[in-house]
Ligand SMILES: Cc1ncc(C[n+]2csc(CCOP(=O)(O)OP(=O)(O)O)c2C)c(N)n1
């Protein structure tokens with residue numbers, strides 16, 4: 001029977017002894033710029049891993065190219081610093097052929113959405129059992145500060161001296177559009193929230209896309225300050241929790257409702273009259289429509305009304321499982337194959353010299 | 354692992370480090386600032402900005418200042434992980450190691 005449920009983590013061997021954060025630190029010197037948000041994400045991931053209790057030999061971090069993609073060096077697990085934009089493709093091969101591995105992808109906004117955009121959307125639609133951590137600093141960090149596919153319109157950089165012309169991608173919208181089964185957003189400096197999101201992603205059977213807002217303090221400093229400053233954050237951050245009415249603002253005085261005329265979402269002042277209209281967040285809704293609408297609430301320039309948390313978490317058949325089932329059926333019908341014989345074939349040519 | 358604020362900060366406290374910390378884990382005490390070692394993510398941003406070179410990576414702390422590693426850890430006993438200095442009142446008291454540092458002479 002096809003297992004679309006929670007059994008997938010159980011295929012990964014457990015650690016023999018209790019682990020601590022230290023077990024997940026490698027002996028490599030961490031070489032990001034001092035103050036980079038990547039340090040905070042690394043610490044959160046290393047701090048969270050012991051909770052999973054998986055054998056380190058069965059955990060793999062696959063990255064592409066970029067500052068963020070140096071991540072695998074610093075994890076005391078298996079890892080691969082792979083090809084620009086291709087981490088989802090490599091990880092797909094690994095996850096489908098080795099279901100006893102917990103496979104994580106670390107990618108940047110440039111890596112995932114410029115050169116790797118195609119690989120990303122196909123991994124998402126296939127629902128491969130991957131956990132994709134997309135470090136979004138809205139800039140190319142490694143190559144010293146060119147605008148990226150998530151930079152705001154008009155971004156002035158060395159490559160766009162008069163301001164960028166491109167409309168940015170919203171990675172959460174993109175992932176929901178590709179019908180990703182799990183989509184979440186969190187922030188580098190909010191250790192507690194980041195850890196909660198990692199936990200939910202790790203438990204999800206299928207592709208989990210986690211967008212992590214990450215400060216590049218050298219080339220795009222303060223990009224997410226509107227969400228980090230305690231006072232501003234009350235007005236800018238919408239914390240999504242499954243089953244809870246969506247309220248935010250000082251004293252939770254604002255609420256998200258559905259506009260009856262357009263069907264779209266709107267923000268209103270929370271009053272007794274509209275109390276019953278306040279949208280209750282349903283991350284498990286089969287249709288991605290409301291999750292998509294939530295992802296459009298944020299203003300890409302000011303970041304006002306930015307939802308964080310799990311937008312969507314639904315179960316649907318996992319590619320790895322479907323493929324394993326197909327192989328089982330093929331074995332049953334045709335017996336175990338012989339790859340060597342297949343490659344040699346029985347219809348060969350000899351090239352005469 | 355964590356960064357540690359040692360003796361040179363005592364009674365200086367210009368707070369340059371505090372501005373730099375991306376996770377807001379540097380807390381103010383009456384005479385010194387303290388790094389919450391379990392919240393510090395080892396990013397190193399605080400170290401180069403300190404005008405009196407008070408900040409050290411834990412492993413690089415000179416032998417004679419090693420008590421400050423204990424001070425930065427123990428001062429948070431009972432406070433746990435406060436989750437950011439900005440929403441937190443300054444620490445009410447210094448660690449004994451800091452109390453033992455003589456006050457600057459006024460002459
Ligand atoms: C095939 C190829 N094209 C372009 C580059 C140059 N390059 C290196 S990293 C990068 C983008 C990095 O941006 P991002 O993925 O956002 O990572 P960050 O450094 O910001 O973490 C580019 C364009 C490359 N290394 N290889």
Ligand code: SF4
Nearest residue numbers: 032033036067141216
């Ligand atoms: S360039 Fe930016 S993203 Fe890259 S290590 Fe430095 S601060 Fe981090």
Ligand code: SF4
Nearest residue numbers: 362366367368370403
């Ligand atoms: S920068 Fe140095 S002297 Fe100033 S508060 Fe920080 S540790 Fe103390």
Ligand code: SF4
Nearest residue numbers: 374393394396397399
């Ligand atoms: S090393 Fe980084 S995280 Fe730790 S106290 Fe210094 S600035 Fe903060």
Ligand SMILES: [Mg+2]
Nearest residue numbers: 108109137139
């Ligand atoms: Mg980037």
